[in-house]
Each structure stands twice: as structure tokens, then as C-alpha cells.
Amino acid sequence: MPQLAPAADAMPRSGIRRVMDAAWKLDRPVIGLHVGEPSFDPPTHVVAAAEAAYETGDTHYTPNAGVGALRSAIADKLRSHNGLEVSPDQVVVTAGGAQALHVAFTATLTAGDEVLIPDPGWPNYTMAVGLLQAVPVGYSLRPENGFMPDFEELERLVTPRTRLIVVNTPSNPLGSVMSAEVVEALVRFADRHDIWLLSDECYDALTYEAVHTSPARFDGQGRVLSAFSFSKTYAMTGVRVGYLVSAPEFAPTLAKLQEPMIACVNAPAQAAALAALTGPQDEVVAMREVYRTRRDAVMAALDTLGIHYLTPHGAFYLWLDVSDRTDGDVATWAVRLLESEYVAVAPGTAFGPVGEGWIRLSLAADTDDLLEGVRRIGDFR
The missing domain is CATH 3.40.640.10 (Type I PLP-dependent aspartate aminotransferase-like (Major domain))
Known part of the structure; x- marks a missing residue:
């Protein structure tokens, strides 16, 4: 029987996609903070x-x-x-x-x-x-x-x-x-x-x-x-x-x-x-300002919860330090968070070994979902 090329077979699956797959299998809606998918439609x-x-x-x-x-x-x-x-x-x-x-x-x-x-x-x-x-x-x-x-x-x-x-x-x-x-x-x-x-x-x-x-x-x-x-x-x-x-x-x-x-x-x-x-660029400016507003609101919530993070000055992501909660295995912790709190985040190790102990939140999600997701993260150990 012919075999697939070794490079194709060996290519790792995205750690973000693994979270997506697990979220789709759950029996109730999930707050999705794991994907960089804007919550907007393209300009008309x-x-x-x-x-x-x-x-x-x-x-x-x-x-x-x-x-x-x-x-x-x-x-x-x-x-x-x-x-x-x-x-x-x-x-x-x-x-x-x-x-x-x-x-x-x-x-x-x-x-x-x-x-x-x-x-x-x-x-x-x-x-x-x-x-x-x-x-x-x-x-x-x-x-x-x-x-x-x-x-x-x-x-x-x-x-x-x-x-x-x-x-x-x-x-x-x-x-x-x-x-x-x-x-x-x-x-x-x-x-x-x-x-x-x-x-x-x-x-x-x-x-x-x-x-x-x-x-x-x-x-x-x-x-x-x-x-x-x-x-x-x-x-x-x-x-x-x-x-x-x-x-x-x-x-x-x-x-x-x-x-x-x-x-x-x-x-x-x-x-x-x-x-x-x-065409006009006003919607680009408006979307960027929404991301900024979401960022500031989430950072304020994280400050209240005592969760450390890197202040983002670009893109639409927040990089959170959850190392005090994960026992050195943030990927497993992210799955437990998903199954317990119905919040999907991207584990830092999906982006490389140095990401251990960190998670990525996408500010492209709806503002209410972001704040509720952060609240659940704060409650979860």
C-alpha cells in the first residue's frame, strides 16, 4: 500500500484547532476566545x-x-x-x-x-x-x-x-x-x-x-x-x-x-x-477603536482579578500569564477550562514551547463574551 509523504504525515496539527475540535463536541454553547476571527462583517x-x-x-x-x-x-x-x-x-x-x-x-x-x-x-x-x-x-x-x-x-x-x-x-x-x-x-x-x-x-x-x-x-x-x-x-x-x-x-x-x-x-x-x-476607510478605523476599547475593558477586568498579562499594542490578542494555575501543562489546563467553564482559549504552547504557562485571548470576540470569559477564567483553578 502506498504511504503518505513523511513531511505531510509528520506535520503537527495546530494546537488552536485541537481546542476548536473539542469545543465543537460539547453539548452547550462555548465562549470562543481562541480564534482570530473578527466579529465584524466586511464593509458594505x-x-x-x-x-x-x-x-x-x-x-x-x-x-x-x-x-x-x-x-x-x-x-x-x-x-x-x-x-x-x-x-x-x-x-x-x-x-x-x-x-x-x-x-x-x-x-x-x-x-x-x-x-x-x-x-x-x-x-x-x-x-x-x-x-x-x-x-x-x-x-x-x-x-x-x-x-x-x-x-x-x-x-x-x-x-x-x-x-x-x-x-x-x-x-x-x-x-x-x-x-x-x-x-x-x-x-x-x-x-x-x-x-x-x-x-x-x-x-x-x-x-x-x-x-x-x-x-x-x-x-x-x-x-x-x-x-x-x-x-x-x-x-x-x-x-x-x-x-x-x-x-x-x-x-x-x-x-x-x-x-x-x-x-x-x-x-x-x-x-x-x-x-x-x-473605498472609504472609516469602518477600518471604527473596528480598530472597538478592539482598543475591548482591550482596555479586558485589561481592567484582569487587573481586578490579579491576572498578569502583556499589554498589547497591536493585533487583537491578549497574552495572559496563567502559570500559577496550570501545573506546568497549559494545554491540558485549557481543555479542562473548556470542559468545566465552556470557555475556549488558545494555550500558549500552541505557539511554541516558550508559551508554556500562558494563554492567548482573541479580542476579535464579542465584548460581552470577552468579559464573561475572563470572569470564568478568574474563577477557574
Whole structure:
């Protein structure tokens, strides 16, 4: 009997999905604070653009890299919001930010290459790297270092096989935002070791009391690949549109890789994305302010309960320290919380070993659910 490829069989299942599976099996409603799924619908003009595309028959193949009007609008956005001077030809439209990252990994990695990945960090990095038979190597983001990279540790982790470093700011799961100085230092680190830097900027529009800095601003050698998404900014998670930006000499190869992967992003979704960028942005501002209000309300509740946390300055997550409750096994504790209190949270170890003793709460949940979920967490031991 034929066997599945070892890399496919060995790929770990997402720790977040394990909680989701357990929640779906329960016999009563669950307060879901475990998934980064905005509690909003996309702006009405975005939905209208997709509907119009279907109605007018705009449902055919598009160029591998995406329709020209959307790529031009993305280049304008990168110039005005990210401080990046790029041409539309440097932009490849992808099926969400996840596929943008996968294209970047596919273009840069070969079997046995090592990739420096944040720990805690989004688990899909490890999954995608492993599927390509490369080796994920975690670099720590610890509270004693302000949840920022430890450059001495990074230097120790580099080997002749190191090919790429993943940088994620604002961070999922931490909600931390790297300063311009830290971002530039990471680019200089990549320069020094002649490796790629893959920048995950899917939460670039969601910051509070902080300024997002794109690593490509400091890239003089074309080594930074930048991945973005419409999912979080415009509540378009199921529409599946993102984009990948590279130096001009690499963009044709990245676009070529789309053909065997997805051919192209569906045309109505691209119409929706174009409307999102070129239409009014007031709903984006409003959603961001709701996330800020939820954050402040939850932090006040946590202060009352005496639960420690990292104040998030970006994305829509809260990173909570529950180490005094978990007996060194936060994943098991999260399941017990779910079964006892009907509150679903993401255990910190879903994001890497350094996440032991922590949980991630999603501020994308409804405000009342958030506050009730926090109350139940406070009561649970």
C-alpha cells in the first residue's frame, strides 16, 4: 500500500484547532476566545464589489500575480501607509496571508535548510516550513527580554544551514509591536549572515499607542519578503486575499509559483480587495477603536482579578500569564477550562514551547463574551 509523504504525515496539527475540535463536541454553547476571527462583517462597499463582479461575469482567470488595478492600489497603499516605494510589478496577489507566506517559503527554501521562527509565534510557520522539508528553529520572545528578540541568542542559533528568519510585527499571539530600532537591527542581522528575512505584516493596520515599521524600509539588498493580508484589516478572513512584496528581480519567480499552487486568486475576491483599498476607510478605523476599547475593558477586568498579562499594542490578542494555575501543562489546563467553564482559549504552547504557562485571548470576540470569559477564567483553578 502506498504511504503518505513523511513531511505531510509528520506535520503537527495546530494546537488552536485541537481546542476548536473539542469545543465543537460539547453539548452547550462555548465562549470562543481562541480564534482570530473578527466579529465584524466586511464593509458594505467591499461586499457590493464582489457581488457586482459575479453579476457582470467577472469570474474568469486573472494574471498569476493578480489584476493590474489591484496591484497598483496595493503599491499606493504600501507607499502611503508603510513608507515603501514599490512598483505594482513587485506585488503578487495571494490567497490570503497564509499563502503569501507559503509562496515565500517555497521560493527560498530547500530540504534541510533551517528557518529561524519566533517562539511564541503563529504555528503555521512551523507547519509550512516542515512541509517543505526544511527545519524550523525557534528563537525566544520572553518576558524578561520585553518579548523582543534576544540578539545574542539569534547569533548562537545561526548555522551554515540557516537560510531565513521570520519576523512578525505586530505579533500573533503576543500583540507586541517592534520598534523601528529593533526592526532595523533584525534586517542588519539578516545582512550580516546573508539570509532572507520574511516579514509577516498581516496586522499592520491594527496598532494602538505604537507605530508599525515595515522591515523592507531598511532593506538595501533585496533580502526582505513582505507578506500582508486583507483578512484582519477589513474582516475579510473567508474572502482569502493577501499579497507578497519582493525586490523587482524576484517578483517574476514569485508570480510564476502561483500557477501550480492556485493559478490565480479568484476575480470577485480581487474586486472586493480593490474596493477595500480604494473605498472609504472609516469602518477600518471604527473596528480598530472597538478592539482598543475591548482591550482596555479586558485589561481592567484582569487587573481586578490579579491576572498578569502583556499589554498589547497591536493585533487583537491578549497574552495572559496563567502559570500559577496550570501545573506546568497549559494545554491540558485549557481543555479542562473548556470542559468545566465552556470557555475556549488558545494555550500558549500552541505557539511554541516558550508559551508554556500562558494563554492567548482573541479580542476579535464579542465584548460581552470577552468579559464573561475572563470572569470564568478568574474563577477557574
